[in-house]
Amino acid sequence: MTTDHTPLAVDDISVPGDRYEFEIYPIPVIALAQRQAQQGHNAKRTITAESFGATLYRYAEDEETWIFLGRDTQQLEISLESARRLQRALGVLLSFHDAISDENT
DSSP states (O other), rough: OOOOOOOOOOEEEETTTTEEEEEOEEEEEEEEEEEOOOTTOOEEEEEEEEEEEEEEEEEETOOOOOOEOOSSSEEEEEEHHHHHHHHHHHHHHHHHHHHHHHTOO
């Protein structure tokens, strides 16, 4: 597993069956977990430290490359085009947050 946060290289590619994929790039995250509320009570929210993984993969017979982000129980698998839209949206949200945080300091 690549843990030094260096760019992925061609040597990181494996071929399990008919799928080409890079090694999983670990991403430590702080996540908000919400549990179901019992009748008449508010849902309890907890913060958890987790590790997500990110990788690129492509099936041998396809031209489309996919990005996987997640873990065993929670995952997102999207096209490169969708990942670029997500990257732009996250950039806008982070810039907005930084701007309002600067105003409040």
